[in-house]
Amino acid sequence: MILTVNGADTRCDVAPGARLSAVLRDTLCLTGTKVGCDAGDCGACTVLLDGAQVCACLVPAAQAEGHAIRTVESLAADPLGAALQAAFLHHGAAQCGICTPGMLMAAMALLARDTTPSEAAARAAIGGVLCRCTGYTKIVDAIRDAHRFHNAPPSEEGGVGARLPRLDGVAKIAGLDRFGADEAPPGALWLRPVRSPHAHARFELGDTAALAARGIRLLTARDVPGANSFGIYPDIKDQPVFCDGYVRYRGDCIGALLGPRAAVEAVRFAELPIAWTPLPPVDMAAARLPGAPVLHLFRPDNVLSTGRLACARDAPEEAHVAEGLFETGFVEHAYIEPEAGHAERIGDTISVFACTQAPYMDREEVARVLGIAQDEVRIIPSACGGGFGGKLDVSIQPMIAVAAWITGKPVRAVWTRGESMASSTKRHPARIRARAACAADGRLVRFEFEGDFDTGAYASWGPTVAGRVPVHACGPYRVPHVSAVARAIYTTNPPSGAFRGFGVPQAAIAQEALYDALADRCGMDRLEFRALNALRAGDTTATGQTIAHSAGLPACLDALRPHWAALRAEAAAFNATPGPIRRGTGIACMWYGIGNTGMSNPSTMRITLAPDGTLTFFNGAVDIGQGSTTVLTQIAAEALGLPPAAFTLVLGDTTLTADAGKTSASRQTFVSGRAAQDAAIALRAAILRLTNAGEGARLSLEDGVLRIDGAPVPIPETLEGVGRFDPPTVPLDAEGQGIPYATYGFAAQIASLDVDTQLGTVTLRRIVAAHDVGRAVNPTLVEGQIHGGIAQGIGLALMEEYLPGRTENLHDYLIPTAGDVPPIDIILIEEPEPLGPFGAKGIGEPALVPTAPAILSAIHDATGARLHRVPALPHRVLEAMR
Amino acid sequence: MSTIWLQPKTLPEALAMLAADPALTPFAGGTDLYPAQAARFAWGEALPEAILDLGALPEFWGIAADATQWRIGAGATWAQLRDAALPAEFDVLRAASCQVGGAQIQNRGTIGGNLCNASPAADGVPPLLALDAAVELASLRGTRTLPLGKFLLGNRQTERAPDELLTAVLVPHRAGDLRSGFEKLGARHYLVISIVMVAAMVRMEAGRIAEAAIAVGACSAVAQRLPALEAALRGSRPGEVAVTPGQLDHLAPIDDARATGAYRREAALVLVRRLLARLALPEALVA
Numbered sequence A: 001m002i003l004t005v006n007g008a009d010t011r012c013d014v015a016p017g018a019r020l021s022a023v024l025r026d027t028l029c030l031t032g033t034k035v036g037c038d039a040g041d042c043g044a045c046t047v048l049l050d051g052a053q054v055c056a057c058l059v060p061a062a063q064a065e066g067h068a069i070r071t072v073e074s075l076a077a078d079p080l081g082a083a084l085q086a087a088f089l090h091h092g093a094a095q096c097g098i099c100t101p102g103m104l105m106a107a108m109a110l111l112a113r114d115t116t117p118s119e120a121a122a123r124a125a126i127g128g129v130l131c132r133c134t135g136y137t138k139i140v141d142a143i144r145d146a147h148r149f150h151n152a153p154p155s156e157e158g159g160v161g162a163r164l165p166r167l168d169g170v171a172k173i174a175g176l177d178r179f180g181a182d183e184a185p186p187g188a189l190w191l192r193p194v195r196s197p198h199a200h201a202r203f204e205l206g207d208t209a210a211l212a213a214r215g216i217r218l219l220t221a222r223d224v225p226g227a228n229s230f231g232i233y234p235d236i237k238d239q240p241v242f243c244d245g246y247v248r249y250r251g252d253c254i255g256a257l258l259g260p261r262a263a264v265e266a267v268r269f270a271e272l273p274i275a276w277t278p279l280p281p282v283d284m285a286a287a288r289l290p291g292a293p294v295l296h297l298f299r300p301d302n303v304l305s306t307g308r309l310a311c312a313r314d315a316p317e318e319a320h321v322a323e324g325l326f327e328t329g330f331v332e333h334a335y336i337e338p339e340a341g342h343a344e345r346i347g348d349t350i351s352v353f354a355c356t357q358a359p360y361m362d363r364e365e366v367a368r369v370l371g372i373a374q375d376e377v378r379i380i381p382s383a384c385g386g387g388f389g390g391k392l393d394v395s396i397q398p399m400i401a402v403a404a405w406i407t408g409k410p411v412r413a414v415w416t417r418g419e420s421m422a423s424s425t426k427r428h429p430a431r432i433r434a435r436a437a438c439a440a441d442g443r444l445v446r447f448e449f450e451g452d453f454d455t456g457a458y459a460s461w462g463p464t465v466a467g468r469v470p471v472h473a474c475g476p477y478r479v480p481h482v483s484a485v486a487r488a489i490y491t492t493n494p495p496s497g498a499f500r501g502f503g504v505p506q507a508a509i510a511q512e513a514l515y516d517a518l519a520d521r522c523g524m525d526r527l528e529f530r531a532l533n534a535l536r537a538g539d540t541t542a543t544g545q546t547i548a549h550s551a552g553l554p555a556c557l558d559a560l561r562p563h564w565a566a567l568r569a570e571a572a573a574f575n576a577t578p579g580p581i582r583r584g585t586g587i588a589c590m591w592y593g594i595g596n597t598g599m600s601n602p603s604t605m606r607i608t609l610a611p612d613g614t615l616t617f618f619n620g621a622v623d624i625g626q627g628s629t630t631v632l633t634q635i636a637a638e639a640l641g642l643p644p645a646a647f648t649l650v651l652g653d654t655t656l657t658a659d660a661g662k663t664s665a666s667r668q669t670f671v672s673g674r675a676a677q678d679a680a681i682a683l684r685a686a687i688l689r690l691t692n693a694g695e696g697a698r699l700s701l702e703d704g705v706l707r708i709d710g711a712p713v714p715i716p717e718t719l720e721g722v723g724r725f726d727p728p729t730v731p732l733d734a735e736g737q738g739i740p741y742a743t744y745g746f747a748a749q750i751a752s753l754d755v756d757t758q759l760g761t762v763t764l765r766r767i768v769a770a771h772d773v774g775r776a777v778n779p780t781l782v783e784g785q786i787h788g789g790i791a792q793g794i795g796l797a798l799m800e801e802y803l804p805g806r807t808e809n810l811h812d813y814l815i816p817t818a819g820d821v822p823p824i825d826i827i828l829i830e831e832p833e834p835l836g837p838f839g840a841k842g843i844g845e846p847a848l849v850p851t852a853p854a855i856l857s858a859i860h861d862a863t864g865a866r867l868h869r870v871p872a873l874p875h876r877v878l879e880a881m882r
Numbered sequence B: 001m002s003t004i005w006l007q008p009k010t011l012p013e014a015l016a017m018l019a020a021d022p023a024l025t026p027f028a029g030g031t032d033l034y035p036a037q038a039a040r041f042a043w044g045e046a047l048p049e050a051i052l053d054l055g056a057l058p059e060f061w062g063i064a065a066d067a068t069q070w071r072i073g074a075g076a077t078w079a080q081l082r083d084a085a086l087p088a089e090f091d092v093l094r095a096a097s098c099q100v101g102g103a104q105i106q107n108r109g110t111i112g113g114n115l116c117n118a119s120p121a122a123d124g125v126p127p128l129l130a131l132d133a134a135v136e137l138a139s140l141r142g143t144r145t146l147p148l149g150k151f152l153l154g155n156r157q158t159e160r161a162p163d164e165l166l167t168a169v170l171v172p173h174r175a176g177d178l179r180s181g182f183e184k185l186g187a188r189h190y191l192v193i194s195i196v197m198v199a200a201m202v203r204m205e206a207g208r209i210a211e212a213a214i215a216v217g218a219c220s221a222v223a224q225r226l227p228a229l230e231a232a233l234r235g236s237r238p239g240e241v242a243v244t245p246g247q248l249d250h251l252a253p254i255d256d257a258r259a260t261g262a263y264r265r266e267a268a269l270v271l272v273r274r275l276l277a278r279l280a281l282p283e284a285l286v287a
């Protein structure tokens, strides 16, 4: 058939029922159109069909024939398209970029009718495209602003503090960034995992000769050449690549079909020789009963890990007490890019191209599973279409590596949305009992916390959650008596892993609810109660750590105070008229330790200047959309004294760059940023030595010519600067005492919302977020992180609940759309952290933590109802009101 | 994905193909079919083998009026229903069309597909029930017309015989002071399946409700009209007759991931009350 794509008629030899998205990507190699679900739910595949936006995944090729198809690849040549792309770049509207092509096309359909759309029109136009990174705010801004970008106004340049457009942004807005599913070596075999439909079962595999006759091989546990297991902790490698007769969750992988794509995709699992013996599922309550099935032999009580903290200092007398039980459910990362990549054996080495947040950890896992040395494994991170913690664990990497290793052929895999959701890690569901007490004057006296966290079938990051939660449990306040226990419990649920905040968002829901109650009991304003108790520089935390610097919570609260007063007054005025809609204002605070908990987590950065003037930044930090590529370059540029544009970037590839550690725990700006700063300082010193120039000398580098204070200087040999930074910490002892983190991010957020007291629905009106980030290296990117974190916090509070087998798609599992994120005011507080690069700390996770508690606080303020379980679905809000 | 894909160019040709192989799955906009396939594919389940693509049938498109009724082609998309110049009684359908999925789904999903898919949460059903719509079914054996309420039998079940296609939705003409509206309740703003939705059409005469038609969706396997309430409202002044829980007794809402059955029942009552209050206000005429 002949398809008219971007103005050209193209003959395609495809099945009439092939999805247009697949035809564009696989047949026409127009991989700018992305696929996130194949079900119309995410909009990543949005293209224009006769000018109207459609999901290419829902259009059969037969119905596209004879119609004008327009994809992201056509935008640059169209003045309106180019202007829109420039506006996206300028506003930081693309973070990971996986939703960007769909967003651009949806926006094009609108701009073609109306070049200066209203905010409501812009939101409606992108209502069908999900973005998990940005919170939509900057996308809406970019769409409305596109008309100003016809002769693209120059964006800001510069080092630390500049709103520099992301350095990897041009590829993202052009649809040219290479995500895991966007490329594969020619002739790659297709790998398709076979997963357990049961939460808990034994199984036997029969004879697979019938498959072999169709050119398909079923890889199983027996085919794994090295250890058939992986896991985050070196001593707890408890997750098999392919299960061996026993599955522990729905989605557990029992094998993988390998062969030509069409043959593999034609297999129906019912034809496979698998005999299942289902076993009763084990939830948290069942797991702790005497005689419960032991899910992993090395943990006979099914308790994977327990974290504790106990401290008792001088305290005023207790006058008021508040306590409660709080529950949260599984939350899905819902990155728009499902897991994808390819592997290739090259002699006795293996190369894996895949989406990841932790290439060096992937390398260890792959080496172990293949039984080869780590330096025989090369991990090349693809562009990562969102991670949020979910791509810290390996997913496809071990199995495609095994397949490529034993067959010697290149192998690729792309998971479906359903498979991604069923198999990937989740946020730990929590069941938290907590009790807080304060003195008559409002000073906190005591906080007791006991939390059980459903760590699911495998350990993943469960011990990290159990370790991090007790430290953060009492919140960013001075509390003389703290006792906190957090347990990670094995069940037959999906493995819970790392998800933006490592358990802290769940704990914050409990802690902030109790502090609201205490404030009410002592008749204090909720903000002032927090201000009274807020940690400040010089205070000692419950772990015995004295925070000497950069404790900006009081400053955050000071900045919020006028907003708080205004929003409260607005609510009071609104509520003076009776009606079913009640307005409420809520507040919550948070703190977040940057980097690993009491454990080494170094990063190494390297910058070289070659004799031909090439300045190369070897940066192993994976930018999963949060902006580390840009931010680290800005830091290096500032410290070196050359503009960011002078750098050639070599990014996260385990062969070419040093280990920067994983992109998690909000650590890249702080840890890798400091390493980048030190590398740049070292290189600058080497450069200055060339002419014995003074510290303050001015450098320039143009057309390969290095100048020091204006005078050209030849570069005799490649100069190098290496920086390594490992934040100083002291491991926690049995009582949870030590210095778990070198620095902390602090924040407070206010939520203003309306509750329909007859329907239980919540409509957000505004969020005001004050964040102490130490130093905003790139304010646009910091704002983007805060917007995105808030959007995820909104999801946690109001709509997200993953139920295995029931919400395994983006239709039933709801994440916020462009219509669900209200206007957000951001106040950046910069209390410099002396250890950080130019004073910077982290922002990735802090942004999410206070949002849900602030929303719950506002619901309580509006209705008097306290939600003890999230998400606050309408029926739960109504129930809580009774 | 499917091995057989037939794309007839005329309705008779389509009906002949379907008569020859009633196992063919009709395919309109694909916005229900493709997602269902994706879910099955993820778990290695069987997919429909043979498709009858209705995309090229000229008889399917267009919205037109004859002397007695409006004829909405089964292939009318939500976007067409949203943008068509239809009289006030269709406000209810227009409002529903604006809230189905996002713009992409509105541009592709069809009313015929929505009815044939017969989801309890299909947003097209309550408005059309309130408008006393009928469906036209065609096969080589002939054409028949069924009231929508008779066509829908249950969750994903309809009266459609395997050799029949739904060709049009028929809505009788009405005259007078007509007001209609739609209330959809979901847990997010765009792209959301209804927890409850309510559609209503009222005809006012000299300040009284001469006729009321109210339907509630997602609270039973098939959306239901509220006959007791409609009867009670007839001849009353707006606000005079209270909506009582008893008038919703025949609904049978279920518990699912989106809400509890008890909640649905309660929310339906609230939405019916609000919608009626809104329609009784003269401003509703301009909205």
Ligand SMILES: Cc1cc2nc3c(=O)[nH]c(=O)nc-3n(C[C@H](O)[C@H](O)[C@H](O)COP(=O)(O)OP(=O)(O)OC[C@H]3O[C@@H](n4cnc5c(N)ncnc54)[C@H](O)[C@@H]3O)c2cc1C
Binding pocket: A039, A040, A041, B025, B026, B027, B028, B029, B030, B031, B032, B033, B034, B035, B054, B074, B099, B100, B101, B102, B105, B108, B109, B110, B111, B112, B113, B114, B115, B116, B117, B121, B122, B123, B124, B160, B164, B165, B166, B167, B191, B192, B193, B194
């Ligand atoms: C992201 C997303 C959001 C959605 N949101 C909503 C929503 O808010 N509200 C809502 O109600 N629905 C929603 N839907 C469901 C869907 O879009 C609608 O039901 C749509 O109207 C279906 O029409 P279609 O033409 O795409 O149907 P198809 O997928 O083509 O067909 C649906 C079914 O009807 C049959 N069929 C179609 N046409 C005929 C015919 N003429 N004769 C006989 N059989 C026929 C098919 O065989 C199939 O069984 C959503 C879907 C998606 C993917």
Ligand code: FES
Binding pocket: A021, A034, A035, A036, A037, A038, A039, A040, A041, A042, A043, A044, A045, A046, A055, A056, A057, A058
């Ligand atoms: S891939 Fe088409 S909507 Fe998600």
Ligand code: FES
Binding pocket: A093, A094, A095, A096, A097, A098, A099, A100, A130, A131, A132, A133, A134, A336, A385, A386, A625
């Ligand atoms: S930028 Fe939108 S999903 Fe990542």
